[in-house]
Amino acid sequence: MATTNLSYYDKATIPNAKNFRFGIVVSEWNADITDNLYLGAKQALLENGASESNIIKWDVPGSFELIYGCKKMIETQKLNAIIAIGNVIQGETKHFDFVCDGVTQGIKDLNIKYDVPIIFCVLTDNNKQQSLDRSGGKHGNKGIESAIAAIKMAALREF
Numbered sequence: 001m002a003t004t005n006l007s008y009y010d011k012a013t014i015p016n017a018k019n020f021r022f023g024i025v026v027s028e029w030n031a032d033i034t035d036n037l038y039l040g041a042k043q044a045l046l047e048n049g050a051s052e053s054n055i056i057k058w059d060v061p062g063s064f065e066l067i068y069g070c071k072k073m074i075e076t077q078k079l080n081a082i083i084a085i086g087n088v089i090q091g092e093t094k095h096f097d098f099v100c101d102g103v104t105q106g107i108k109d110l111n112i113k114y115d116v117p118i119i120f121c122v123l124t125d126n127n128k129q130q131s132l133d134r135s136g137g138k139h140g141n142k143g144i145e146s147a148i149a150a151i152k153m154a155a156l157r158e159f
């Protein structure tokens with residue numbers, strides 16, 4: 001089993017985020033899951049020095065819209081890193097595959113095109129329980145993991 005605890009990190013190894021400005025784009029699909037991912041990410045940013053006023057949150061309808069939301073945020077806001085938050089759960093059809101692949105490729109492309117790191121905080125799960133387990137459940141909160149990645153990448157971007 002590849003899953004590790006998504007929330008554990010050594011605070012002593014994390015750069016201070018006090019001078020960084022973060023964007024968080026959150027999908028409204030499966031909002032009970034994405035809200036917990038967002039709260040985990042925001043709390044981790046604040047615990048590592050970020051100011052509440054330096055965390056900009058936008059909502060989009062679904063994970064596929066994370067692509068445009070992140071693009072627009074980069075083009076209109078002065079940010080050090082962005083966290084893209086979504087939760088895609090397998091349904092009856094292949095739509096899951098296309099949404100997951102589309103948002104993955106889209107966010108990858110934005111990371112190549114622009115000089116603002118976008119962290120992939122999209123849970124792509126077989127069922128709801130897997131989503132619950134990874135948004136504050138037995139496997140931790142991927143929002144926390146993503147916030148730490150955002151801080152580290154914002155620091156790397158300063159080089």
Ligand SMILES: Nc1c(NC[C@H](O)[C@H](O)[C@H](O)CO)[nH]c(=O)[nH]c1=O
Nearest residue numbers: 027029061062063064086087088089
């Ligand atoms: N089924 C899920 C979706 N589907 C909606 C798409 O993301 C998109 O909003 C729609 O195709 C219109 O462009 N989105 C999720 O985030 N999670 C799902 O489980």
Ligand SMILES: CC(=O)[C@@H](O)COP(=O)(O)O
Nearest residue numbers: 089091092093095096099
């Ligand atoms: C993963 C999704 O996009 C979701 O809408 C799948 O629903 P379904 O495949 O049952 O239509």
